[in-house]
Amino acid sequence: MSSVLDKKPEKEDEVIDSALRPKTWSDYIGQEKIKENIRIILTAAKQRSQSPDHLLFYGNSGLGKTTLAQLVALEMEKEIRISSGPAIERAGDLAAILTNLNEGDVLFLDEIHRINNTVEEYLYPAMEDYKLNLILGKGPMARIMELKLPKFTLIGATTRPALLSAPLRSRFGAIFQLNFYKPEDIEKIVERSARLLGIRIEPDAIKIIAERSRFTPRVANRLLKRARDFAEVGGNGIITKETSEHALNFLEVDKMGLEPGDRKILLALIEKFDGGPVGLQSLSAAAMEEEDTILDIYEPYLMQMGFIERTPRGRIASRLAYEHLGIKIKNSQSQLI
Numbered sequence: 059m060s061s062v063l064d065k066k067p068e069k070e071d072e073v074i075d076s077a078l079r080p081k082t083w084s085d086y087i088g089q090e091k092i093k094e095n096i097r098i099i100l101t102a103a104k105q106r107s108q109s110p111d112h113l114l115f116y117g118n119s120g121l122g123k124t125t126l127a128q129l130v131a132l133e134m135e136k137e138i139r140i141s142s143g144p145a146i147e148r149a150g151d152l153a154a155i156l157t158n159l160n161e162g163d164v165l166f167l168d169e170i171h172r173i174n175n176t177v178e179e180y181l182y183p184a185m186e187d188y189k190l191n192l193i194l195g196k197g198p199m200a201r202i203m204e205l206k207l208p209k210f211t212l213i214g215a216t217t218r219p220a221l222l223s224a225p226l227r228s229r230f231g232a233i234f235q236l237n238f239y240k241p242e243d244i245e246k247i248v249e250r251s252a253r254l255l256g257i258r259i260e261p262d263a264i265k266i267i268a269e270r271s272r273f274t275p276r277v278a279n280r281l282l283k284r285a286r287d288f289a290e291v292g293g294n295g296i297i298t299k300e301t302s303e304h305a306l307n308f309l310e311v312d313k314m315g316l317e318p319g320d321r322k323i324l325l326a327l328i329e330k331f332d333g334g335p336v337g338l339q340s341l342s343a344a345a346m347e348e349e350d351t352i353l354d355i356y357e358p359y360l361m362q363m364g365f366i367e368r369t370p371r372g373r374i375a376s377r378l379a380y381e382h383l384g385i386k387i388k389n390s391q392s393q394l395i
């Protein structure tokens with residue numbers, strides 16, 4: 059069974075994602091401060107008839123970074139080109155993308171922390187002076203060709219801002235952190251998505267789906283979609299409190315929004331390391347999950363919920379984690395947490 063946290067959206071999910079993607083600022087629910095800040099930047103840029111500063115968005119997957127970039131392009135009435143750090147392998151790839159932009163366009167680079175060093179070097183003058191210095195040929199015959207680029211706005215997105223080099227980070231005019239959503243905002247998102255998809259859902263069911271969606275819009279939309287399948291197959295098409303609970307229990311998403319992967323990590327921490335402290339490498343080996351997956355997908359939510367604490371000596375399972383999993387805390391551990 060595929061997890062609701064799968065990083066790569068399935069084909070159907072992509073269709074749903076784009077169908078539900080907010081196309082106006084008022085449809086983009088929550089993150090009010092960020093929206094306000096961005097609108098000031100855009101209004102000022104418009105008044106000066108310039109393209110806005112380069113922007114960096116960071117935060118977990120599914121929190122709305124791509125959507126925000128699309129809203130920026132819409133507001134500026136420009137096109138958006140979407141690519142990602144790992145997709146740009148050579149300077150030539152970057153040149154092809156940049157020279158195809160029109161004046162004022164937005165270039166959205168997802169996973170910008172994974173851009174390779176060579177390409178990154180080329181990005182600096184492109185961001186600063188809108189030019190690209192390409193080296194043609196090799197050895198003594200090599201020549202530098204300067205390409206003038208249209209003025210564009212780069213919007214970088216990352217789940218791991220700490221992995222961005224300082225020179226790259228400093229070239230963004232503004233940096234925004236997208237946080238987990240408030241429960242009431244997620245409820246509004248579920249309600250809006252149900253309306254757009256023509257799904258009938260009871261208010262109690264909206265609450266239940268919102269509660270278990272890790273405060274993340276993409277997860278909320280996926281859970282809604284799964285609950286709809288259950289309502290259509292086993293019920294009368296309406297998502298009731300019971301169908302939503304049944305669907306989420308079947309998907310093994312518990313009342314706190316933890317799914318099997320989260321519980322596997324907590325259990326490894328508690329059972330194999332007595333609750334920690336333990337380093338990421340050992341935890342990753344014991345839980346059989348890649349370190350990056352733990353860092354990007356599981357840990358931010360487990361920390362947000364207070365199940366894991368990060369200390370200088372390693373990760374520790376909190377008292378809450380023991381209680382949630384119904385495991386008794388050993389005496390030796392109780393002084394630590």
Ligand code: ADP
Pocket residue numbers: 074075076078079080085086087088089118119120121122123124125126215247275276279
């Ligand atoms: P990210 O780029 O951070 O991974 P996306 O922008 O792709 O996230 O958002 C994933 C999905 O979640 C979008 O398709 C959209 O439907 C929904 N979504 C994200 N943010 C919001 C929001 N603030 N309001 C409503 N829906 C949102």
